[in-house]
Amino acid sequence: MIKRTALSALLILGIAAGSSFGQATPGKVIVLQGARIIPVVGEEVDGGTIVIKDGKIAAIGKSVTIPAGADLVDARGLRAYPGMIDSYSFLGLQEITGVNETVDNREMGRINPQVWAIEALRYDSMHIPISRSNGITAALVAPTGGLISGRSVLIKLDGWTNREMVIKNPAALQIEFPGIRGGRGGFGGGQRGGGVGAADASRLITELKELFAEARAYEKRKVFAQKNLMLARPAFDETSENLLPILKGEVPAMISVHADRDIRTVLQFIKDENLKAIFFGAEQGWKVASEIKAANIPVIIGSLYDMPPVWDDGYDQLFMNPVLLHRAGVKIAFSSASATAAKDLPYHAAKAAAFGLDRKDALKAVTIYPAEIFGVSPTMGSLEIGKAANIVLADNDILETRTNIKKVYIDGKECDLSNRYTELLDKFKKR
């Protein structure tokens, strides 16, 4: 009885905080029955079964033995997808974008490798449950601004504290080159750019090279001082300290770069510095797609809710960029580049599909491709045995606006799908 009260208290708390239902009971087995399984990797299965055990997919397919005592979930008429991954967002760093008190994604100054998104991540942001209830189960959260913006983190959209949400930290160090029209476009993205004046990476690359050289020298001095007690330790240099992981190849650099000539310049820079790199944006990537492919750099596509940065590239340039990159063999992933509109991730993928990207590839670019790009594909990004049970049950195509998400599991735990929208709606429905 006491246990029961505690559980219902937990349930109420769960709804209030917008986090998930209780805890996954260890050893508890959940079986999803009868769904059309779209594993993303491998063949679709109609009327299939998924067995979830210890947070992972224990079995999946047509003929699966159902363990005794399992919780059975009737998923007939639904489709099972892997949870979607938003490859670039401000979730947990922005609440009301126009109210500075609630915005933590942009530190002042230009060189900020020492700021870490995880340390400011507001785990009970109202935008997280809204995204989750639209089938998004993981997101990259990135700091922005300046030349070196800070470290991003890959999170799952579930957890009672910021650290509980971490999938990979740091996910990348964020480096930003100027947008084609200077900046990344503002509210509504209504600007129309004419020229390519603002973008010029070369001067900034000189600055980065100097910082990298300094960091390498600092590292050397530190090593020497350790070996030779007669040498003084160099004074703690937070910039160098925080650059070293990317210089050692331990952490990738996610580089926001936009204009074709800047992309070329940056490709050479990546080669020179021997960086593990991911591109973000690359709006004119289609012009240099073969070079991006040759360097094997994946591209995170920014929000498609924007105007073409160069009008003469054509009205459909942003919508066509993903398919043109994909055709050239570049690995792409979609992103919301937002907190307040992060739930719209699937619609960016669908928009690219409307302009020629194969629908299956569009789906991969919000599931398995980002998992591969962030180096987490062994444990997530598709529905396969042994992977985390990040599963979405939907009544239709997950990239369609009309589709309703019926159930979401993260690490095998059923998530609460209520959110700020439904709370307010329910409140005023009582009127």
Added chain:
Amino acid sequence: MKKMLKTIGLGVLLGALAAWPVFASGGSLLIKNGTILTVTKGVIAKGDLLVVDGLIKQIGENLQAPAGVRVIDAAGKFVLPGIIDSHTHIAIAGTNEGSEAITPEADVGAVVNADDTAILTALSGGVTMVHTMHGSANPIGGPNVVLKMKWGRPSEELIVHDALRTLKFALGENVKQSSRTILPGGPPPRYPQTRMGTNAIIRRELARAKDYMEEWDRYTKLKASKTPPPTLLPPRKDLRLETLADLLRGKMVARCHDYQATEALEFIGLAKEFGFKVQAFEHAWEAYKIADELARQKIGISVFADSWAYKMEAAEGIAYDAGYCAKKGVLVSINSDSGERIRRLFNEASKTMKYGGLTEDEALRLVTINPAIQLGVEKIVGSLEVGKQADIAVFNEHPMSAYARCDITIVDGDVYFDRAQYLKDKEDAAKKAQDAKKGGRP
């Protein structure tokens, strides 16, 4: 028939003289074998639509094209009425006369800019008509204007004179200048700085306008009488109050930018007090909280689908707003308020299917017939019906699908956007550039 062909010929000739868009069809064309979404008269799974001289002449099966009339093959495609955006600021020179709080004389219709490339952006998303509004800097802004997206035509030809005359009002954070930083040496804060002041200043101006109107009515009456007093003088003309008097006389309707429920309810109170019509609230992010009042008083809303939390007063702007209000009987339209969002207005409308449970047909109404009703043009556009103006879009998929793409946009029977032609032109240009390179020319 002969007469019609003559008209077409004349249209083509005039078109050539005035640099008519390359796709001009002389206002006549036949769309064949498409799925026709009429919006008001159901869906025709496979049908034809004949346009003659800019008007929809016939909708049916196996229609024949008169000689010389362009035929558009819409097999496998969706034919729908041109999308109407009930709230934009495109195609004008200047949006806000923000120097003063009360500027009903600042008419947006006087500064139409037909060269704004946002018109092309709109066309690429199937938009054929917009309500271009004064900005939201002032409690009382200025008159707005309804435009057709006729790229390449002179400004006067864009203006839709059949539309209701609308006057912009605004409430809340923009009006009280919440996000403005007062700089030393810069302009001082402007009254009002609160929602109380906003309501008060609107009441004050309406009271003045009422006096003004009554003074003129008295004068007109006396002047028309058999024995006008010899000393009768007309009251002073005041263009500011003249516009407001038109509102009070019912010659104009109010379109009011608001976010919070309280300010909306109080504005409705002012409308009752002074006897004018509130046609719609703009943005209306808390409309779901007062849906009953809006429905009862037949006040519409023109809102975003889900763009929210960009400022404090948008913090409770839930994505269910539009769908919930529509189900409660409020006349709802989805607007863009942006030169970018305008091209995916159909995507935005489709979100009401998930948030609010609207059907495909109901969701499509939010960007077609509903905005037409709000603008008072539902008799001429907003649906595909015989006799209506031929503002039409052709999509590859149902417009409420996330995979939808606009392929053709037609205004008054002329093709203003054609994706196939655009792709061909682009290819030709690329080829030309390559040939030029080969030829060794600079």
